[in-house]
Amino acid sequence: MIRVTLPPHLRKLAQVDGEVQLDVDGPVTQGSVLDALETRYPMLRGTIRDHVTHRRRAFVRFFACGEDLSHELPDSPLPDAVATGAQPFMIVGAIAGG
Amino acid sequence: MSGVRVLVGTRKGAFILTSDAKRERWDISGPHFAGWEIYHLKGSPADPNRLYASQTSGWFGQIIQRSDDGGKTWHQPGTPPGEPTTTPEGMPKGESNKFVYDTSPETGKPLTTHQWYDGTPHPWEFKRVWHLEPSLTDPDTVYAGVEDAALFRSADGGKSWQEISGLRGHGSGPHWQPGAGGMCLHTILLDPKNSNRIFIAISSAGAFRTDDAGKTWQPINRGLHSLYIPNPTAEVGHCVHRIAMHRSRPSVLFMQKHWDVMRSDDAGDSWQEISGNLPTDFGFVIDVHAHEPNTVYVVPIKSDAEHFPVDGKLRVYRSRTGGNEWEELTKGLPQSDCYVNVLRDAMAVDSLDKCGIYFGTTGGQVYGSADAGDSWAPIVRDLPAVVSVEVQTLP
Numbered sequence: 001m002i003r004v005t006l007p008p009h010l011r012k013l014a015q016v017d018g019e020v021q022l023d024v025d026g027p028v029t030q031g032s033v034l035d036a037l038e039t040r041y042p043m044l045r046g047t048i049r050d051h052v053t054h055r056r057r058a059f060v061r062f063f064a065c066g067e068d069l070s071h072e073l074p075d076s077p078l079p080d081a082v083a084t085g086a087q088p089f090m091i092v093g094a095i096a097g098g
Numbered sequence: 099m100s101g102v103r104v105l106v107g108t109r110k111g112a113f114i115l116t117s118d119a120k121r122e123r124w125d126i127s128g129p130h131f132a133g134w135e136i137y138h139l140k141g142s143p144a145d146p147n148r149l150y151a152s153q154t155s156g157w158f159g160q161i162i163q164r165s166d167d168g169g170k171t172w173h174q175p176g177t178p179p180g181e182p183t184t185t186p187e188g189m190p191k192g193e194s195n196k197f198v199y200d201t202s203p204e205t206g207k208p209l210t211t212h213q214w215y216d217g218t219p220h221p222w223e224f225k226r227v228w229h230l231e232p233s234l235t236d237p238d239t240v241y242a243g244v245e246d247a248a249l250f251r252s253a254d255g256g257k258s259w260q261e262i263s264g265l266r267g268h269g270s271g272p273h274w275q276p277g278a279g280g281m282c283l284h285t286i287l288l289d290p291k292n293s294n295r296i297f298i299a300i301s302s303a304g305a306f307r308t309d310d311a312g313k314t315w316q317p318i319n320r321g322l323h324s325l326y327i328p329n330p331t332a333e334v335g336h337c338v339h340r341i342a343m344h345r346s347r348p349s350v351l352f353m354q355k356h357w358d359v360m361r362s363d364d365a366g367d368s369w370q371e372i373s374g375n376l377p378t379d380f381g382f383v384i385d386v387h388a389h390e391p392n393t394v395y396v397v398p399i400k401s402d403a404e405h406f407p408v409d410g411k412l413r414v415y416r417s418r419t420g421g422n423e424w425e426e427l428t429k430g431l432p433q434s435d436c437y438v439n440v441l442r443d444a445m446a447v448d449s450l451d452k453c454g455i456y457f458g459t460t461g462g463q464v465y466g467s468a469d470a471g472d473s474w475a476p477i478v479r480d481l482p483a484v485v486s487v488e489v490q491t492l493p
Contacts, residue, residue: 007157007158010158046195046196047161047195059157060157093157
């Protein structure tokens with residue numbers, strides 16, 4: 001079970017409270033977690049990464065285990081602590097005012 | 099009893115202001131979509147309960163929202179209200195958020211570049227929907243003007259969007275450039291007498307017209323004069339801020355340009371300046387009285403460098419002669435220390451008798467006049483900065 005945290009705007013859009021828990025088939029990567037997230041919550045498509053290119057939106061960051069994983073390749077394995085559910089995969093809106 | 103519903107888009111959410119036909123007491127609902135920029139909301143002329151909203155964010159991109167009950171409840175098209183989002187069957191596909199430029203060889207053309215602020219080539223990148231224009235006859239058909247400038251259309255109530263690629267394929271794209279707000283398609287006028295004719299305007303490219311329902315487009319900028327482009331009378335490159343028409347006379351257009359207030363009597367084929375005695379002819383909004391096709395309203399803004407009213411006095415100007423001769427309307431508007439702006443989509447008129455005029459400011463006020471501009475009163479004073487104002491006249 002993968003744990004994912006969303007920023008407040010996206011929690012509201014997806015109509016969820018607190019963390020999201022997802023089953024991910026196969027390797028646990030940034031891409032596979034986002035695929036699972038968007039399959040379960042299709043209204044989030046386009047809000048975290050581009051609809052077509054799947055490139056991360058500029059003001060969205062990915063954190064886990066105290067590390068910034070925003071610039072990792074989508075196919076890179078996420079830390080074991082994320083894969084086992086011990087730590088959440090955090091989707092964060094960049095601090096940029098507003 | 100008839101009434102009005104004013105749809106207000108702000109930097110931090112949407113608000114809906116409703117009143118009976120007297121337009122004295124108002125109910126305020128909102129913020130809807132709190133914390134998001136709501137660039138525009140507009141109701142369908144064919145079904146006043148059908149509303150569309152552009153919800154956008156620099157962080158999370160573009161969302162399209164729809165209401166089928168006059169703004170009481172909203173949903174992303176394809177996600178029926180109340181339906182559990184985790185239901186395997188009937189799961190929405192998130193397509194309503196998807197605006198992808200058409201690059202297919204059959205229907206679209208490979209993207210060109212447009213000009214960046216410094217004149218260098220820049221690739222087309224979708225950013226947001228500035229303006230939603232529902233069809234005059236079909237509630238499920240709606241047009242979207244987007245940044246970077248292009249025109250999209252949905253024929254399924256906003257569930258999916260397709261680019262009307264003939265506009266961007268016009269070929270002049272490499273000469274289009276962004277204004278300060280971005281390179282946006284912000285005005286869409288549907289001709290009520292000719293369903294094949296649409297007018298659009300882009301900052302900074304100018305105005306365009308199609309006479310074949312979007313297949314082909316021609317620039318309609320002859321007579322415009324702009325000192326911020328190398329050739330002041332070029333075919334494209336003009337920073338048109340807004341165009342308005344009266345539905346009884348759709349070949350007569352009124353334009354507020356970056357500088358200059360203009361008029362065309364031949365559907366945009368040529369333009370004449372009608373700034374006349376305005377204290378400044380810079381501004382953003384322009385609109386036409388609902389019952390008097392020759393009565394036009396603008397809100398002069400001091401200059402392109404100083405986006406606030408002249409002398410700190412918020413004044414609407416009205417011409418009853420189709421331009422050139424303007425009278426200032428000040429009753430009920432602040433006449434000292436007022437330094438707000440009125441953005442291009444932030445004025446609307448209702449069709450009651452007398453005609454109501456509404457506009458919103460970047461200071462969060464929405465002013466209304468129930469007597470065609472003779473007197474004004476704030477409906478609300480302290481909203482987030484107002485981006486857009488539309489009004490529906492309800493039966």
